[in-house]
Amino acid sequence: VWLMAVLLIPILLGIERLYHWAHPGAADHDPLIAAKVGFLNESFFITRLVIYFAIWSVLAWFFYATSKAQDSSGDPALTRRMEVLAAPGIVLFALAINFAAFDLLMSLDPHWFSTIFGVYYFAASVLLFFAVMPKVFLWLQAQGLLKHAVTIEHYHDFGKFLFAFTVFWAYIAFSQYMLIWYGNIPEETEWFLKRQTGGWTAISLTLLFGHFILPFLMLISRHVKRRPLLLASIGVFVAVMCWVDMYWLVIPEFSPGVARFGLLDVLVYLGMAGLFSAALSWRLGRTTLVPEKDPRLEESLAFENA
Numbered sequence: 001v002w003l004m005a006v007l008l009i010p011i012l013l014g015i016e017r018l019y020h021w022a023h024p025g026a027a028d029h030d031p032l033i034a035a036k037v038g039f040l041n042e043s044f045f046i047t048r049l050v051i052y053f054a055i056w057s058v059l060a061w062f063f064y065a066t067s068k069a070q071d072s073s074g075d076p077a078l079t080r081r082m083e084v085l086a087a088p089g090i091v092l093f094a095l096a097i098n099f100a101a102f103d104l105l106m107s108l109d110p111h112w113f114s115t116i117f118g119v120y121y122f123a124a125s126v127l128l129f130f131a132v133m134p135k136v137f138l139w140l141q142a143q144g145l146l147k148h149a150v151t152i153e154h155y156h157d158f159g160k161f162l163f164a165f166t167v168f169w170a171y172i173a174f175s176q177y178m179l180i181w182y183g184n185i186p187e188e189t190e191w192f193l194k195r196q197t198g199g200w201t202a203i204s205l206t207l208l209f210g211h212f213i214l215p216f217l218m219l220i221s222r223h224v225k226r227r228p229l230l231l232a233s234i235g236v237f238v239a240v241m242c243w244v245d246m247y248w249l250v251i252p253e254f255s256p257g258v259a260r261f262g263l264l265d266v267l268v269y270l271g272m273a274g275l276f277s278a279a280l281s282w283r284l285g286r287t288t289l290v291p292e293k294d295p296r297l298e299e300s301l302a303f304e305n306a
Contacts, residue, residue, distance in 0.1 A: 079294065
């Protein structure tokens, strides 16, 4: 989390180039921006980002540190402590990621608004997690780790979650589009208009088929979910589609009508993914990967799908 916070610095340094509402005097000539200036201003924007990363960091630190302490002591009270914080933690996480999506992505067009956008981003985030994890488990098992802790049954469960959140993402995406389409309010429809004209039409169709229809058809079978290599390969495809989705959310604001795509777009993505993967690998090497004294460990290892 702290590494992602460091990578946020270039956005803050270029805030006036990225966000129209941050231009000096923007509110003086635009009544819609003037109406939102209490929320969309640089100081409050940065303050909110600090709060989001503080929430994510504290939650990550607490569960990681408490789980490590349990590995040493085996105290079941630590499990109860994590359970107690989990419920409010889910609420805090949901609110933080919801407003972070509003701030970092939706405010690129300060005229546009969608109350469901935060849920859309949350769905994409969870979908990406379930897409990437089978590949991570395969890599760890290739290194001789988790060979008995992660079984075909666990891969099957990841496949079910990947399928479920593929459908959930599509449901939220369709709901947002449908409500804005039949509402037909110019401030709302212009956002989709940018993404349905010129070269962006092909990207929109790519998301329809690549982000929903193809994964839906590929994951509907039980056979696929119980083949780790096949499931991980589909997960990589879904992860690429999640990147296309983020590209579709951001770039039309800076290149309307022209779906520009260059080497820099790929290198930025690979660079961030590489840094995150390196940090993850370093962290995984510093502690046991299995919660050895968790009271429910034996039950989770023995679980089977119906």
